Amino acid sequence: MTLSRHDLFDDVAVRLDSVSLRYDTSEDILSGIDLVLKPGSFSFLTGASGAGKTSLLKLLYLALKPTRGEVSLFGRPTSRLTRDQLSALRRRVGVVFQEFRLLDHLTAYENVALPLRVLGRKEASYRHDVEELLAWVGLGERMHARPPTLSGGEQQRVAIARAVVTQPDILIADEPTGNVDPEMGSRLMRLFLELNKRRGTTVIIATHDLGLVRQVEAPVFRLQHGLLVQDVEYGPAARRRTDIVKAAE
Amino acid sequence: MARETPLLPVEDAREMALFFVVGALCFLAALATLSAKSTYGAARSWTAEVEGELTVSLPDADRRGAEEARQIIEATEGVREARLLSKAEIDALLEPNFGSRGLPDSLPLPQLVAVRADPEVDFMGPTLERRLTEAGFANAVDEHADWAGDVRRMLAIARLVALTAVALLASTAVAVIAFATHAALLARRDIVDVLHLAGARDRYIAGLFERRFWLLGLRAGAVGALLALGAAAAMIFAAHSSGARSGLLPVLSLDLLDVMILVATPLIAGLAARLAARVTVIRSLKSVM
Numbered sequence: 001m002t003l004s005r006h007d008l009f010d011d012v013a014v015r016l017d018s019v020s021l022r023y024d025t026s027e028d029i030l031s032g033i034d035l036v037l038k039p040g041s042f043s044f045l046t047g048a049s050g051a052g053k054t055s056l057l058k059l060l061y062l063a064l065k066p067t068r069g070e071v072s073l074f075g076r077p078t079s080r081l082t083r084d085q086l087s088a089l090r091r092r093v094g095v096v097f098q099e100f101r102l103l104d105h106l107t108a109y110e111n112v113a114l115p116l117r118v119l120g121r122k123e124a125s126y127r128h129d130v131e132e133l134l135a136w137v138g139l140g141e142r143m144h145a146r147p148p149t150l151s152g153g154e155q156q157r158v159a160i161a162r163a164v165v166t167q168p169d170i171l172i173a174d175e176p177t178g179n180v181d182p183e184m185g186s187r188l189m190r191l192f193l194e195l196n197k198r199r200g201t202t203v204i205i206a207t208h209d210l211g212l213v214r215q216v217e218a219p220v221f222r223l224q225h226g227l228l229v230q231d232v233e234y235g236p237a238a239r240r241r242t243d244i245v246k247a248a249e
Numbered sequence: 250m251a252r253e254t255p256l257l258p259v260e261d262a263r264e265m266a267l268f269f270v271v272g273a274l275c276f277l278a279a280l281a282t283l284s285a286k287s288t289y290g291a292a293r294s295w296t297a298e299v300e301g302e303l304t305v306s307l308p309d310a311d312r313r314g315a316e317e318a319r320q321i322i323e324a325t326e327g328v329r330e331a332r333l334l335s336k337a338e339i340d341a342l343l344e345p346n347f348g349s350r351g352l353p354d355s356l357p358l359p360q361l362v363a364v365r366a367d368p369e370v371d372f373m374g375p376t377l378e379r380r381l382t383e384a385g386f387a388n389a390v391d392e393h394a395d396w397a398g399d400v401r402r403m404l405a406i407a408r409l410v411a412l413t414a415v416a417l418l419a420s421t422a423v424a425v426i427a428f429a430t431h432a433a434l435l436a437r438r439d440i441v442d443v444l445h446l447a448g449a450r451d452r453y454i455a456g457l458f459e460r461r462f463w464l465l466g467l468r469a470g471a472v473g474a475l476l477a478l479g480a481a482a483a484m485i486f487a488a489h490s491s492g493a494r495s496g497l498l499p500v501l502s503l504d505l506l507d508v509m510i511l512v513a514t515p516l517i518a519g520l521a522a523r524l525a526a527r528v529t530v531i532r533s534l535k536s537v538m
Contacts, residue, residue: 063446065538084450086538091448101443105258114256115447123253 012075013039013170013202014060019069021055029055031226033069039169040200042193044213047223053206054098054174056223060204061095061172062086073170091119094168096176100159102147108134108154109143112161119166126165133161136191138184152179160188164195170202171195177212189215256444257437257457267429268469271422271518275473276480278418279514283481283507285411292404299393301329301368305377306389308359315360318386322362322377327370334361359389368394422518427525430462434533445537455530459523466522470515478503478511 014037021030029052037043047053058064059071062078071078073089081089094115102111109130116126134143137157147155156179163171171192177185189212195201207213213220222229305322307315315333323331334342339358352358366373374392381388434441444454481503 061446062538063442083535087448087450089448090446093448095446101439103256103440103443106254106256110254114443117253117256118444118447118449118453 011038013037013041013073014204015070015072015075016059016066017070017072019059019066019071021052021059021064022067028067028226030059030066030223030228033228035221035228037202037204039202040196042196042203042216042218043205044216044218044220045204045206045223046208046210046213046220049208051223052226053223056228057095057172057174057204057206060170061093062090091115091166092169094163094166094171096156096160096163096171096173098174098178100147100155102155102158102162104147107144107146108139108150108158111147111158112165114162115166130161130165133165134158137161137188153181153184156180157184157188160191164191167195167199168201170204173203173205175207175209176205177207177209182211185209185212186215255457256440257461263429263432263436264465267425268465270425271466271469271522272472272476274418274422274425275470275514275518276476277473278415278422279474279477279511280480281411281414281418282510282514283477285408285415286506286510288404288408288411292401292408295404296397296401297368299397301366301370301373302393303364303366303374303377304391304393305331305362305364305381306359306391307362307381307386308357308389309387310360312360314386315362318360318381318384318388319362321380321384321386322364325377325380327367327373327376328364329367330365332363334363419517419521423521423525426462426466426522427529430458430526430529431533433458433461434530441534445534451531451534454534455527458526458530462526463519463523467515467519470518473518474511474514477514481507 014035016033016035019030019033019035020028022028033056045053045056055064059066060073062071062073065079073093076085076089078086078089102108103114106114112134113123113126113130116130131140131143134140137160139154139157139161142150142154145154147158150158156176160173160176163173173192176192177188180188192203192205193216196203205212305318307318310318312333319331319333322328339361340352342361343352364373364377374390378388378390441454444457485503
């Protein structure tokens with residue numbers, strides 16, 4: 001089976017059918033999750049610490065297999081794919097990890113270029129794009145610095161640049177603005193929105209930051225006790241809903 | 250932009266330790282192979298030398314009678330040469346037992362005929378015994394091949410031991426490399442995870458480790474082979490310096506086959522390291538989604 005960008009135009013970008021997840025012998029972290037995300041949608045995922053947000057994201061970026069149920073990306077049930085096909089799917093998903101996961105022996109520039117190297121691209125073909133992207137996230141002067149010499153916020157921006165450098169079809173971000181100031185947070189949100197609007201990238205952002213959620217008219221999904229509460233209202237309704245979530249937390 | 254930084258960090262202290270271990274194993278394996286090969290060569294040349302050699306003892310014959318017996322022997326089909334040993338040669342043979350002053354002339358000694366026969370001819374000893382007896386000579390025929398067989402069997406065992414040592418050393422090297430690869434993989438799990446989640450195929454990730462361990466095996470193997478060459482050269486030098494009186498012992502040489510063994514050592518080490526790395530990484534990656 002060959003996966004191509006045309007699959008983006010499948011009806012569904014992400015689909016979870018009765019997905020449950022359990023680590024070892026513990027209780028289910030996630031239980032019977034159903035979720036459908038259309039291509040080009042923009043969504044938030046909220047929930048208290050330990051609610052399973054990161055676990056749910058891991059299922060979405062194909063780092064984990066569900067204990068039960070099925071995860072489908074672009075209409076492909078992932079349980080039926082070969083390892084090479086899963087790798088091909090992962091290349092269409094950009095991930096901003098909560099803990100950044102930058103490689104300390106590579107420079108900021110090389111970290112951002114990493115997914116392009118994996119794709120087999122020659123450095124000359126992407127140098128300009130990577131430099132431009134780093135300049136855009138405010139790291140034009142620090143592109144040759146290695147992660148241990150960067151601040152938390154700078155590392156986060158490198159991680160975000162790395163996630164978007166391939167212009168993925170799905171962008172998954174786990175607390176992407178946790179370590180940056182509000183101004184940079186807003187700027188990064190604009191980047192996510194731009195990717196979403198211009199390229200039709202499906203964006204899923206897990207965050208505690210309800211202020212961030214209020215900035216964008218987008219559905220909010222809330223995880224509570226392993227269950228996903230779906231909220232597909234937009235605009236003022238979404239703002240009202242996040243207020244309710246905040247009050248509940 | 251300068252050359253791309255390798256995705257795996259440059260080698261660390263752990264790899265230096267592995268380099269030392271693989272180098273040492275390659276040194277021992279190369280030396281054991283050279284020893285096995287020289288043992289095999291020595292066994293072949295020595296047994297080829299004594300195959301077909303016989304000594305005929307004529308206890309009652311005088312010099313003239315012995316010459317007559319020699320002619321009978323030489324006329325026997327399959328005999329290439331029969332030579333009557335001189336008194337000096339017999340004294341030299343007995344010197345280890347009776348000293349260098351020789352034996353008194355009054356002491357009766359058998360006349361000895363050294364015979365070289367075609368090794369392919371069977372029953373040469375009994376044939377000579379029968380012919381000499383028929384001609385009226387009391388005789389005893391000693392076929393060197395009888396006790397050469399024991400030596401040959403002993404050398405075959407020595408060769409087998411050497412080959413077993415080579416096989417053990419090679420498999421130990423592979424096991425050590427597999428273990429080290431696994432450790433390296435665990436130590437660099439962060440890199441593997443990031444590459445995996447960026448969509449790198451298993452063989453791409455395995456390729457990074459393969460290249461790293463191929464070069465390590467190649468370099469460690471080369472150092473081991475060079476040390477083995479040095480050790481072999483030292484042994485050859487020592488053997489030559491001692492006057493090469495160790496006729497029965499295998500003597501190391503450095504011919505084309507030895508050079509091939511030394512050249513093959515780093516290549517085999519590199520390939521074994523590469524294979525071990527590949528299998529370890531692929532197996533490890535298959536344990537994750």
